[in-house]
Amino acid sequence: MDIERSRDRFAPHYLEHEKWKLGDYGAHPIDKYLRPGRIPHIWCSGCGLGISMTCFISALEESGLPLDKNCVVSGIGCTGRVAGYLKLDSYHTTHGRPIPFATGLKLGNPELTVTVFSGDGDLFAIGGNHFIHAARRNVDINVICVNNFNYGMTGGQVGPTTHLKARTTTTPYGNFEQAFNLPHVAVASGAVYVARWTTLHARRLKASIKEALLKKGFCFIEIIAPCPTAYGRRNRLGTGLNEMKYYKEHSVIRHNADPAEAELVLGGDILVGKFRDEEKPTFLDMQKEGTLDVMSGKGGSKK
Amino acid sequence: MNQREILTGEHFMNGDEASAEGAIAAGCRFFAGYPITPATEIAERMSRRLPEVGGIYIQMEDELASMGAILGASWAGVKTMTATSGPGFSLMMENYGLGVMTETPCVIVDIMRGGPSTGLPTLVSQGDVMQSRWGTHGDIGVIAFTPSSPQEMFDCTIKAFNLSEQFRLPVVVLGDEIVGHMTEKVVIPKKEDIKLYSRRKPKVKPNNYLPFAPDDDLVPPMACAGEGYNVHVTGLTHDERGYPVINAEAQEKLVGRIVDKIRKNANKIIEYEEIKTRGSDVVVVAYGSVSRCGKEAVRMARAEKMNVGLLRPLTIWPFPEKRLRKLSEKVKAFVVPEVNYGQIAFEVERCVASNSQTLLLPKMGGDIHTPEDIFKGIKEMI
Amino acid sequence: MKLWRKPLDADDWEPPKGKIYIIEERCKGCGFCEEFCPRKVLEESDKYNSRGYHPPEVVNPDDCVHCELCELICPEFAIFVLDAKEMESKKPKKKRGKGGGSKKTSQKKKSSKKQTSKKTKKGGRK
Numbered sequence: 001m002d003i004e005r006s007r008d009r010f011a012p013h014y015l016e017h018e019k020w021k022l023g024d025y026g027a028h029p030i031d032k033y034l035r036p037g038r039i040p041h042i043w044c045s046g047c048g049l050g051i052s053m054t055c056f057i058s059a060l061e062e063s064g065l066p067l068d069k070n071c072v073v074s075g076i077g078c079t080g081r082v083a084g085y086l087k088l089d090s091y092h093t094t095h096g097r098p099i100p101f102a103t104g105l106k107l108g109n110p111e112l113t114v115t116v117f118s119g120d121g122d123l124f125a126i127g128g129n130h131f132i133h134a135a136r137r138n139v140d141i142n143v144i145c146v147n148n149f150n151y152g153m154t155g156g157q158v159g160p161t162t163h164l165k166a167r168t169t170t171t172p173y174g175n176f177e178q179a180f181n182l183p184h185v186a187v188a189s190g191a192v193y194v195a196r197w198t199t200l201h202a203r204r205l206k207a208s209i210k211e212a213l214l215k216k217g218f219c220f221i222e223i224i225a226p227c228p229t230a231y232g233r234r235n236r237l238g239t240g241l242n243e244m245k246y247y248k249e250h251s252v253i254r255h256n257a258d259p260a261e262a263e264l265v266l267g268g269d270i271l272v273g274k275f276r277d278e279e280k281p282t283f284l285d286m287q288k289e290g291t292l293d294v295m296s297g298k299g300g301s302k303k
Numbered sequence: 304m305n306q307r308e309i310l311t312g313e314h315f316m317n318g319d320e321a322s323a324e325g326a327i328a329a330g331c332r333f334f335a336g337y338p339i340t341p342a343t344e345i346a347e348r349m350s351r352r353l354p355e356v357g358g359i360y361i362q363m364e365d366e367l368a369s370m371g372a373i374l375g376a377s378w379a380g381v382k383t384m385t386a387t388s389g390p391g392f393s394l395m396m397e398n399y400g401l402g403v404m405t406e407t408p409c410v411i412v413d414i415m416r417g418g419p420s421t422g423l424p425t426l427v428s429q430g431d432v433m434q435s436r437w438g439t440h441g442d443i444g445v446i447a448f449t450p451s452s453p454q455e456m457f458d459c460t461i462k463a464f465n466l467s468e469q470f471r472l473p474v475v476v477l478g479d480e481i482v483g484h485m486t487e488k489v490v491i492p493k494k495e496d497i498k499l500y501s502r503r504k505p506k507v508k509p510n511n512y513l514p515f516a517p518d519d520d521l522v523p524p525m526a527c528a529g530e531g532y533n534v535h536v537t538g539l540t541h542d543e544r545g546y547p548v549i550n551a552e553a554q555e556k557l558v559g560r561i562v563d564k565i566r567k568n569a570n571k572i573i574e575y576e577e578i579k580t581r582g583s584d585v586v587v588v589a590y591g592s593v594s595r596c597g598k599e600a601v602r603m604a605r606a607e608k609m610n611v612g613l614l615r616p617l618t619i620w621p622f623p624e625k626r627l628r629k630l631s632e633k634v635k636a637f638v639v640p641e642v643n644y645g646q647i648a649f650e651v652e653r654c655v656a657s658n659s660q661t662l663l664l665p666k667m668g669g670d671i672h673t674p675e676d677i678f679k680g681i682k683e684m685i
Numbered sequence: 686m687k688l689w690r691k692p693l694d695a696d697d698w699e700p701p702k703g704k705i706y707i708i709e710e711r712c713k714g715c716g717f718c719e720e721f722c723p724r725k726v727l728e729e730s731d732k733y734n735s736r737g738y739h740p741p742e743v744v745n746p747d748d749c750v751h752c753e754l755c756e757l758i759c760p761e762f763a764i765f766v767l768d769a770k771e772m773e774s775k776k777p778k779k780k781r782g783k784g785g786g787s788k789k790t791s792q793k794k795k796s797s798k799k800q801t802s803k804k805t806k807k808g809g810r811k
Contacts (some may be wrong), residue, residue, distance in 0.1 A: 104383070107376060108380065112528055131370075
């Protein structure tokens with residue numbers, strides 16, 4: 001790496017934008033939350049990841065939480081790249097392991113607000129076990145899963161959320177496996193906050209992320225996002241815009257719905273809303289109560 | 304509570320427990336693990352002791368998660384450790400690589416048992432030596448200790464923490480089942496007699512900080528989460544800013560440095576014990592529990608007027624190759640008893656092949672060599 | 686959406702006005718902002734950016750009510766809205782985002798305003 005390039009990091013944001021031949025005003029208000037020199041991002045035209053990130057940043061801004069105490073942990077995949085664009089303490093870990101990493105980060109320094117930002121394959125296929133156990137323990141982290149129904153980064157293979165009958169590069173005859181219903185998995189595993197939105201519901205999504213950021217306990221938000229290049233193309237869903245229009249026509253907003261009804265079918269309605277919002281002691285609360293109080297109360301149990 | 308931090312005094316404890324005490328004395332305040340014979344006693348001890356000193360014990364869902372959690376906690380600024388045995392160590396390889404790539408200080412205690420696969424859960428082996436060196440994909444710099452007694456389990460765990468903090472990498476303590484379950488006297492020194500090293504913090508302001516720009520010793524100072532440095536940490540090949548750069552040049556620079564920071568500082572890291580090697584015709588190279596039998600074999604050989612010595616690497620990685628090359632100038636043969644089918648023997652042969660012979664005394668695990676076994680090997684080579 | 690009655694304070698209340706800024710070089714032409722703007726302020730333009738996409742242009746600047754949906758829904762961080770009155774009364778300040786406020790930017794602003802107005806006149810391009 002040459003020294004000149006490394007100095008990009010220190011350049012004020014507007015310098016970066018001079019390269020972009022700006023229109024009539026300086027920087028985008030969101031740019032101060034992005035790492036300089038990293039935009040344009042790698043995501044395709046019509047991808048929903050940029051919207052998810054904007055909603056997260058806006059929610060973070062509105063939450064009033066100190067930025068220096070906010071961390072984002074990502075796994076591998078298209079969504080895994082989120083960590084690389086956000087100007088926070090951000091960790092891009094191994095495939096499927098962002099939740100254990102985030103668990104360590106939160107327990108190591110409980111002052112931090114830790115958000116896991118990853119994809120459906122990362123969180124529910126290779127990392128499924130970590131998800132259900134972190135939810136069961138009620139570790140105080142937020143998990144945002146951007147669900148695009150396939151493995152986009154590797155070119156569109158079948159994943160744990162791929163619709164039944166959908167075509168991907170590894171299901172040339174149509175997918176014959178049942179798909180995960182993510183809100184149902186999360187509620188059953190013990191998450192205290194569970195919501196699902198599509199990228200079209202940007203404002204509601206933002207409000208939901210804000211709630212999750214300010215809430216204690218394991219919060220889960222599923223974001224249904226278009227993947228026109230890998231998934232949309234093979235299933236004739238059209239462009240990203242077509243998928244967004246589909247969300248507009250087929251989304252049903254219903255709060256406190258039974259998550260069992262939130263299953264997704266190719267060409268069917270999408271049930272969105274807040275499925276669960278409850279209070280439960282977190283892992284650290286329980287740990288304090290279960291060890292420290294016992295130790296100080298009885299003084300026994302020591303060797 | 305602080306009185307419980309370091310249990311100064313003489314104790315009768317097994318190697319696993321000594322390792323746990325070493326960790327707590329070294330300042331470890333986060334342990335994530337998964338039960339596995341023969342390392343379970345470490346987790347058990349930690350689950351009792353960590354709350355006493357204000358630390359956190361968490362039993363994860365598997366070893367993949369255990370390793371991930373200690374990396375996360377390390378980035379939160381805490382000294383962290385996990386403990387496992389072969390099957391779990393295999394699962395940890397993925398995040399072990401992440402720890403090396405992201406230069407995350409932490410300690411892994413691997414109490415070796417018979418393998419491959421489930422193998423011999425309750426019996427000894429030394430089969431993970433090469434796994435600790437090459438188990439994760441790609442080229443890595445490695446530090447690993449092979450203690451041979453509970454006292455050394457205590458000492459090596461502290462050393463492992465110090466080196467991991469100093470050189471920013473996961474350090475492995477390779478105990479074997481015999482050392483882990485052996486109960487002996489362990490002397491825990493006073494707090495002021497235990498030297499501790501903590502990771503270097505950046506001295507510059509966040510705007511001028513390059514998280515992966517190394518100092519002269521090739522180790523970059525480390526800013527943890529919540530300190531305002533907004534560091535990006537990735538397992539992808541990255542530049543000094545920490546941003547992913549996918550090309551040969553960046554790979555050369557980063558991976559080269561990660562390997563070199565151990566290679567070039569090897570003299571500061573390597574520790575070994577030598578017994579009567581001066582003027583010896585045959586030298587036994589043994590580590591871990593086997594080295595205790597090796598010592599007895601050397602004593603037996605010396606009693607029969609044979610010129611035999613012993614070299615016992617305490618840091619099996621980096622390997623004391625310079626010392627072995629030097630010894631090979633005068634020593635006729637090296638005898639290497641190992642509880643595997645030849646792992647360190649080939650390392651020894653690599654170093655000494657031009658001058659001396661190497662004899663491997665393998666054992667497949669479940670049991671270690673008797674002194675007589677090794678003595679027979681010595682007689683063969685003399 | 687049809688209002689079922691006129692709000693009582695509708696006459697006292699002035700709807701907010703937004704001014705839309707487009708970073709054309711960032712645009713990947715997904716069309717989300719154009720499609721989902723509730724007041725149909727934006728339309729695809731004829732021009733190309735250096736990557737060959739058609740960035741949006743403001744065709745009905747007076748209709749913008751500063752709802753910021755385009756800003757939120759743009760996956761490329763390429764479009765944002767500021768309060769129009771504030772922007773007219775004051776020179777752009779560093780209030781939102783750094784940069785701006787320099788002489789250069791204000792000049793640029795004027796020139797592009799002319800451009801937009803011209804285009805609006807063209808009208809029924811499609």
